[in-house]
Amino acid sequence: MKHSIFETLHIISKGPSDQQLYQNAFDSMLEGDAIVFTQAGVYSLLSKDFDFPEQLIYALSIDVDARGLSQKVDKRSTLISDAQFVALCCQYKKTISWF
């Protein structure tokens, strides 16, 4: 694990073309935060426009698979099941949803 403290889990469910939302989300992050991409958010893992931040990156595997991205997603991200998603939400102090 990169950080010992689990601060804020940012859940991003919009695709990377929603640039303002991504800017707002990244402006809200500090060390100890992590990102979970859900729904169209998982397209970030394809986009060349997407600068990988410092934070740990997770993506919901059901949303990745449903969009046919399983072989294509950036290897720096960790694919997680629904149950692992729930566990992460509990592990971190708080969650912020970006949608």
Place this chain on the structure above:
Amino acid sequence: MQSSSLTEPSLLATNMKKNILLIVRNPPFANSSNAETLDIAFACAAFDLPVSLLFLNDGILQLANNQQSNLLEKKDLTNNFRALAMYDIEDYFVIAEDAQRYQLTQNDLILNCKIINKDKMAALIRTFDTVINL
């Protein structure tokens, strides 16, 4: 309570109620999310939960004065937002860069907001136990 006990983290955790940050990101008349954020704020006030509001990005436009919602036959949330102070909710933040982008100064806003720079936003957010972002 002795003042020294306030520094004890475990006491802080049990004695203080969770503070809540509501983030408003939408301009007026966009959808129902700003009205829903207000509902949450009023509901929190009924339970004495400390609430603050951050008007982020286009959210600052909700605070612009001289709105005339009647022209659109829509409900004027401006009056409702001004009611927050009557519910003892008086902690409001806007981002300096958003204010500059839309050429808004404190005099143009219906609430007396603290203006913070964008690079202070993450630290502000971290001070809250719960964040609701509609």
Place this chain on the structure above:
Amino acid sequence: MNKEQAFSLLDEEGYLLDLTLWSKELALALAAADQFELSENHWEVIDTIREFYQEYQLSPAMRPLVKAMSIKYGPDKGRSIYLMKLFSQSPPKQAARYAGLPKPLNCL
């Protein structure tokens, strides 16, 4: 105004459907139907709650009603215990009903 006339203007929860149809006579008829007598002190609350609605476009819950009463009539009347004694039900709800305003939300 008799009870039937007054009740024909209300929704199923007893709140006035068309806010422009409010009158003192309506308030008196609604109170009479509750077998509740409106004193000067009650009218102060009804006036305050109507002014609150004018200003903020919503019916106040307890805390803002107390605050509005305190601003207008001072700290003795700006207390929840004062309002609780004055009304037989939840003060914000009962006063909003007589004042012809929508049911207050988030009212415990």
